[in-house]
Amino acid sequence: MEAKNLSKRWILAFYTPRSSLEACKSAVFDAGAGCYSGRGNYTECCWATFGIGQYRPGNAADPHIGVAGRLEKVEEAKVEVLCIGEEVLNKAIQSLKEAHPYEEPAYYVIKLEEF
Structure with a gap:
């Protein structure tokens, strides 16, 4: 049986504050992610879910949201893109x-x- 010559594929998953969701999606789409070749030729495809992320920035951090040393909880999106x-x-x-x-x-x- 002859092996198929298929392109390598990955899922890139990332977390972002809800306020930055569209900018981050646009950036990865502009880089060519989220495209499905074939009859439909779909582009800008992704899956997004929402939840609460948390982190405690270290003393040397310069956090975008929050203060160094203090626990921060942020509404974030998780995005998955091919x-x-x-x-x-x-x-x-x-x-x-x-x-x-x-x-x-x-x-x-x-x-x-x-498969």
Whole structure:
């Protein structure tokens, strides 16, 4: 059986304050994330859920929201977006870091397997 020649795919998941949601989504979409090729040629696809994130900035931190040393709770969105190809993934992460208001944006990457 001949192996399929498929592009590598990942899910980029990130958290952002609700006030920065649209800017962060636009940044990763502009980098090429959220596109599904095929008959429908869908773009700007993602999944977003909302919840409360919390963090305590260290003494040397310069937090966008909150004060160093004090526990902060923020209404945030978790966004999941498909990245097809390593170049798109890297560009999306870099664009997210540039658009995100936090000193250290929280994100993770999941590699997808074809079945």
